[in-house]
Amino acid sequence: MTAFEPQLEAMRGEALRQVQLERLQALLARLRRNVRRSRDLLGAARVESLSDLKALPMTTPEDLVEAFPYGMFALPLREVVRLHSTLGPEGRRLVVGHTRNDLRHWGRLAARQLIAAGVTASDVIQIRFDSGAFTPSLGFLLGAEMIGASVIPEDSLHVDDQLEIMGNYRATVLITTPSNARALAAALAANDRDPQSLPLRTLVLSRPVGPAEREALASGLMAAVRCSFGIGEVVDPGIAVECECGRLHAHEDHFLVEVDNGELVVTTLTREAMPLLRFRTRIAARLEEHRCDCGRAGVTILPEARLDGRLRVNEVPLYRHQIAAVLDRTPAAGRPFRLEIEERRIVLDLEVSAEVFRDEMRVLADLRNDLRSEFLNRLGVEAEVRYVSPPA
Ligand SMILES: [Zn+2]
DSSP: OOOSSHHHHTOOHHHHHHHHHHHHHHHHHHHHHHOHHHHHHHTTOOOSSGGGGGGSOOBOHHHHHHTTTTTTOSSOGGGOOEEEEEEOGGGOEEEEEEOHHHHHHHHHHHHHHHHHTTOOTTOEEEEEOSOTTSHHHHHHHHHHHHHTOEEEEEOSOOHHHHHHHHHHTTOOEEEEOHHHHHHHHHHHHHTTOOGGGSOOOEEEESSOOOHHHHHHHHHHHTOEEEEOBOOTTSOSSOSEEEOTTSOEEEOTTTEEEEEETTEEEEEESSOSSSOOSSEEEEEEEEEEOOOOTTOOOSOEEEEEEESSOOEEETTEEEOHHHHHHHHHHSTTSOSSEEEEEOSSEEEEEEEOOHHHHHHOHHHHHHHHHHHHHHIIIIIOOEEEEEEEOOOO
8 A cells, every 4th residue: 555644544443443432522522612502512412432423413514604704613713824715505605714733634634645646755746726715726735745746836827838837847746626637638639739748647636526537537638547535614635535446535533424314424533623523514425335455444435416506617616596696786687597507607598578688789788798707706607698588
């Protein structure tokens, strides 16, 4: 096994259960002491063994909205060194805090993924996300620095420039979103350029993709593909590591994972600033126990669809509710609307009255432009607006 923390990643049986139980008890003590909501919910509940977990109260994304901004924090702000904004239910903003130790742990968990992908201190890593605030870029930056690789962090760049930098700096590893990887593969194909002319040999994706897409990216970029897995409200990446056998092993020394009614539920065992007890992730998943050839012991997570209607457009997560809110802010825009989600943009069919449709084409053209820039500025997505007359 090529692993960053081989002993911890292979820990199983009684040794693992003991670590988990001690950390869970410490977590409950911390929550009782410092988070009023948890104190009320936990009452006199005690944990003598890990099976007592099932009786403990759950935490939902709606609870995080209610506690916004700092009600879920278990430490005073002076001990929190990083605040990340993430998307909650219906597009509401949530805040995730990290202490220095949280960042250190996060870096180690990201490093586990990089080492499992075969990355070494001699590699040059291009990290490329559309926005620097996208947490995978920050997590992988910590992880890459921890293993001593050379990092080229990059914000939005034209794919041609990205390819040029990759060639000139001899980047052997690319960490990015599936859509950026697809755009690079398409640019190579369009220019009739052999992907083997690039120094790239490993591609680490920000989220899991299906087998067909994985295969297409592996051959389009001539690179070994690994997918990371994280949860915005906890850490992303860093919940699990994809091993050389293609399994996503949960980091069970840092998280307890359960599936309740088909939904992945995560308890943080080591997080200090914002520990979460039995957090309902709104991700459908299955768990499988394997004796994996890689030697890692963590239970395999098989994530499936989102359960909360979260959409993804050009890697930007969003909810229908946010689209409706943009239309509400633009009084001239018609309601209701019909929505099509394309890979890189949304297409909106708006109803306008027959008179407007006939008489005011110029007004409609202005409105279309206004809406386009509203969607881009507020939600970060391209929108194509089409007008339809209401049903008679
Ligand atoms: Zn494995």
